[in-house]
Amino acid sequence: MTGRNAPGFLLLIISLNLAFAACARRENSQPSGLPNRVQNQPTGAQQTGVETDDGQWTMPAKDYASTRFSSLDQINSSNVASLKLAWSFSTSVLRGHEAAPIVANNTMYVVTPYPNIVYALDLTQPGGPVKWKYESKPASASQGVACCDVINRGVVYADGKIFFNTLDDYTIGLDAASGKELWKTHVGDINKGETMTMAPLVVKDKVLIGNSGGEFGVRGWLTALDATSGKIAWRAYHTGPDADVLIGQNFHPFYTQDKGKDLGISSWPADAWRIGGGTTWGWISYDPDQDLIFYGTGNPGPWNPEQRPGDNKWTCGIFARKPENGEAVWYYQFSPHDLHDYDGVNEQILLDLPVNGQTRKVLVRPERNGYVYVLDRTNGQVLSANPYAYITSSKGVDLNSGQFLYNETKNPQAGKVIREICPAAPGAKDWQPSAFSPRTGLLYIPHQNLCMDMEGLEANYIAGTPYVGANVKMYAGPGGNRGEFLAWDPVKGEKVWAIQEKFPVWSGAVATAGDLVFYGTMDGWFKAVDAHSGQLVWQFKCGSGIIGQPISYRGPDGKQYVAVLAGVGGWSGAIVAAGLDPRDPTGALGFVNAMTDLPDATTKGGMLYVFALP
Amino acid sequence: MHSKKAKFVSRNGRALLMLIVVVSACKREQRQFDPPPTTTNPAIVQSELQPGGAPQPQTSTKSPVEENANALSDGKRLFSLYNCTGCHANGGGAIGPALMDETWIYGSDPASIHSTIVEGRPNGMPSFRGKISDYQVWELSAYVRSLSGQLRKDVAPGRSDDMNVHRSEQRVERKTPQQSTIPKAAEQP
Numbered sequence: 160m161t162g163r164n165a166p167g168f169l170l171l172i173i174s175l176n177l178a179f180a181a182c183a184r185r186e187n188s189q190p191s192g193l194p195n196r197v198q199n200q201p202t203g204a205q206q207t208g209v210e211t212d213d214g215q216w217t218m219p220a221k222d223y224a225s226t227r228f229s230s231l232d233q234i235n236s237s238n239v240a241s242l243k244l245a246w247s248f249s250t251s252v253l254r255g256h257e258a259a260p261i262v263a264n265n266t267m268y269v270v271t272p273y274p275n276i277v278y279a280l281d282l283t284q285p286g287g288p289v290k291w292k293y294e295s296k297p298a299s300a301s302q303g304v305a306c307c308d309v310i311n312r313g314v315v316y317a318d319g320k321i322f323f324n325t326l327d328d329y330t331i332g333l334d335a336a337s338g339k340e341l342w343k344t345h346v347g348d349i350n351k352g353e354t355m356t357m358a359p360l361v362v363k364d365k366v367l368i369g370n371s372g373g374e375f376g377v378r379g380w381l382t383a384l385d386a387t388s389g390k391i392a393w394r395a396y397h398t399g400p401d402a403d404v405l406i407g408q409n410f411h412p413f414y415t416q417d418k419g420k421d422l423g424i425s426s427w428p429a430d431a432w433r434i435g436g437g438t439t440w441g442w443i444s445y446d447p448d449q450d451l452i453f454y455g456t457g458n459p460g461p462w463n464p465e466q467r468p469g470d471n472k473w474t475c476g477i478f479a480r481k482p483e484n485g486e487a488v489w490y491y492q493f494s495p496h497d498l499h500d501y502d503g504v505n506e507q508i509l510l511d512l513p514v515n516g517q518t519r520k521v522l523v524r525p526e527r528n529g530y531v532y533v534l535d536r537t538n539g540q541v542l543s544a545n546p547y548a549y550i551t552s553s554k555g556v557d558l559n560s561g562q563f564l565y566n567e568t569k570n571p572q573a574g575k576v577i578r579e580i581c582p583a584a585p586g587a588k589d590w591q592p593s594a595f596s597p598r599t600g601l602l603y604i605p606h607q608n609l610c611m612d613m614e615g616l617e618a619n620y621i622a623g624t625p626y627v628g629a630n631v632k633m634y635a636g637p638g639g640n641r642g643e644f645l646a647w648d649p650v651k652g653e654k655v656w657a658i659q660e661k662f663p664v665w666s667g668a669v670a671t672a673g674d675l676v677f678y679g680t681m682d683g684w685f686k687a688v689d690a691h692s693g694q695l696v697w698q699f700k701c702g703s704g705i706i707g708q709p710i711s712y713r714g715p716d717g718k719q720y721v722a723v724l725a726g727v728g729g730w731s732g733a734i735v736a737a738g739l740d741p742r743d744p745t746g747a748l749g750f751v752n753a754m755t756d757l758p759d760a761t762t763k764g765g766m767l768y769v770f771a772l773p
Numbered sequence: 774m775h776s777k778k779a780k781f782v783s784r785n786g787r788a789l790l791m792l793i794v795v796v797s798a799c800k801r802e803q804r805q806f807d808p809p810p811t812t813t814n815p816a817i818v819q820s821e822l823q824p825g826g827a828p829q830p831q832t833s834t835k836s837p838v839e840e841n842a843n844a845l846s847d848g849k850r851l852f853s854l855y856n857c858t859g860c861h862a863n864g865g866g867a868i869g870p871a872l873m874d875e876t877w878i879y880g881s882d883p884a885s886i887h888s889t890i891v892e893g894r895p896n897g898m899p900s901f902r903g904k905i906s907d908y909q910v911w912e913l914s915a916y917v918r919s920l921s922g923q924l925r926k927d928v929a930p931g932r933s934d935d936m937n938v939h940r941s942e943q944r945v946e947r948k949t950p951q952q953s954t955i956p957k958a959a960e961q962p
Contacts, residue, residue, distance in 0.1 A: 299895050299896050299897070300893075300895070300896075300897055300899075301897070302868075302896050302897035303860065303868060303869065303896065303897020303898060303899060304868070304897070305868065305897075306868065374859070574935070576936050612936070614935055614936045616853065616935065618856075619854055619855075619856060621855065621856055621904070623899060624855075624856040624859055624860070624899065625856050625858075625859020625860060625868070626856070626859070627859055630863075630935055630936040630938065632936070632938070733867065737866060737867075737868075737870070738866075738870070738871070738876075739862075739865050739866040739867065739871050740864065740865040740866060740871035740873050740874045741865070742865060742873060742939050742940075743862050743863050743864050743865020743866070743871070743873060743938060743939050744865075744938055744939065745858075745862045745863045745865065745936075745938050746862040746863075746865030746866050746867055746871070747862070747865075747866075747867045748862075748867060751862075751865055
């Protein structure tokens with residue numbers, strides 16, 4: 160650093176300190192800032208790390224605890240029937256829209272699937288006209304290494320900046336006011352099969368990002384970039400030696416099976432960890448009290464499990480890490496030696512929960528393998544794991560040893576078709592995030608009801624091409640409905656109510672203080688249901704199927720709005736978004752077989768819808 | 774009552790039939806242990822618009838394997854071994870487009886498919902130049918064409934060694950190839 164820059168550097172330190180001080184003040188003032196009703200807990204489940212709701216929606220999960228709860232209550236069950244479309248906006252992209260619209264400083268930010276255009280829409284003007292547009296122009300070849308449609312799960316806003324990932328492995332920082340590119344960092348390689356689809360999370364001065372490509376034999380990682388410069392601060396791999404995984408002396412996993420030196424090498428056949436997957440394409444939560452981030456790792460590669468005997472650490476599990484330097488604090492493996500593509504990347508909601516008469520700091524996770532896990536988030540202990548879907552592939556979780564108990568009759572084998580494996584490869588729930596209402600104490604889980612037939616095949620590793628080794632056919636589970644939207648009581652560990660949907664519920668959910676929950680269906684219905692009873696109270700037919708994440712925000716006019724992106728696609732909607740042939744049941748890794756009637760129910764087209772009371 | 778003449782005709786007919794079977798089976802059953810080098814500079818025309826009206830002479834390179842059942846069987850195996858199935862599934866498509874339907878983005882003739890595999894295509898089809906031998910590329914191209922019923926039924930593979938996913942290539946409905954009207958690249962800004 161030259162002397163000339165020193166005053167600037169000082170200023171930066173001062174402003175960072177000010178920012179931290181502001182954070183601390185905000186945290187301290189929490190209790191008084193909360194609406195009274197939020198503190199009355201009907202069931203005893205409490206949201207932790209509650210940030211005062213200023214009516215904005217700056218990150219896809221709404222807050223660090225990942226509640227997706229809006230404390231706005233203008234729209235409620237008594238007036239929701241008159242909810243109307245306020246305005247809409249075409250993204251000009253036709254593939255699957257999984258992103259959450261982000262709202263900050265009276266501006267809405269939307270990122271499209273490939274080619275990853277970011278739009279800033281001016282909420283102070285009627286109809287939300289475009290304030291600026293940023294075209295990231297990803298390499299068109301990157302479309303060829305995106306396993307499950309060319310989707311993107313959203314931007315994040317922090318400190319006057321917008322951060323997002325592109326399909327061809329760049330993380331980009333933009334000036335939120337002007338759309339000017341501040342930095343652009345190349346973090347992965349499409350020629351190894353790496354892409355990026357997740358929404359970043361910003362913790363203090365770090366932008367946290369991860370790679371996709373579990374179906375291409377990539378080596379999964381989580382990386383922290385400096386929010387100001389875009390430079391890589393640290394990277395933690397999810398396979399290989401402890402030094403690469405950032406496992407050091409402060410690593411204290413709860414269970415014996417996760418203890419030992421270099422398990423990321425010894426739990427694999429020789430060198431298989433180099434192409435072993437364990438990617439990070441889901442959700443990260445942050446607990447400011449413990450100063451820990453929590454996030455999961457994806458499936459091991461290839462799918463054919465016979466090619467990778469061992470526990471395949473650290474795939475299909477959850478890490479707690481220090482955001483400052485990335486060091487691992489604890490880890491738990493949901494699906495050791497994964498057999499069925501049960502990635503461990505789902506959202507974790509941070510709550511304070513009464514367990515056996517004691518309030519515990521927990522994280523609640525509707526896991527892909529079909530169980531809602533409640534983990535002590537201070538040490539990674541499994542407190543409970545109750546099924547929320549139809550399961551044949553496992554018998555449960557041993558709460559003493561933490562071991563996942565597979566049903567061996569459903570283990571895939573090469574050259575043999577194993578039938579009725581439930582849940583199917585996308586799990587009982589895939590990436591689509593649930594919402595938690597502190598008013599009802601319930602978790603609202605959008606998910607699917609699918610089973611599969613699977614045959615293992617020999618997978619050849621050719622860098623940059625798929626590394627799967629399986630023939631898969633999916634179909635509806637018991638009942639015939641392929642989707643379900645359910646309310647879950649995390650204290651009792653049981654289902655409260657459920658709505659059956661024809662297609663997988665592939666959209667996120669948002670819960671509001673008006674005691675409503677919003678979600679969308681793949682045939683294009685955007686629905687509001689009563690948070691207590693699950694009764695349908697309002698619906699609107701969008702132009703295309705909905706797989707995006709709904710949000711709610713307060714506009715500059717003081718009114719409450721609800722917004723969602725429509726635009727069918729994703730893994731489940733690939734048959735429409737990519738025009739696949741329904742005669743091949745193994746299309747889209749076997750999802751086509753379960754979705755042959757989707758082309759009759761919807762067409763493609765990316766569109767933002769914003770609703771308000773008249 | 775049958776006359777001698779009728780018997781003669783029938784015997785001759787049988788012989789003729791045998792001859793036809795033998796002749797056609799000749800290529801079908803041929804094993805090429807030392808595959809000949811093939812030219813890979815086909816003149817491919819992908820547009821119906823040809824200035825001046827006079828169509829360009831199309832000198833499509835003839836595939837050396839399209840009438841050979843053994844090559845097709847190899848092609849089916851290679852389609853899985855080179856991870857083509859990872860993107861195109863068993864013809865229905867996934868990351869890449871379906872290959873069993875009538876829509877062709879970059880041409881349905883053997884030479885076009887050959888060059889698609891070797892050169893790659895801009896929206897995600899990798900270039901396999903230098904990765905797959907030329908003869909195997911022809912075997913793959915032929916197999917790709919069999920997925921939509923473009924080849925003779927007695928040449929296309931009749932069964933699958935793995936999970937039965939759809940009608941065999943031998944029994945698949947023949948689709949008349951059509952050029953894609955909306956190229957993938959034009960769908961997106």
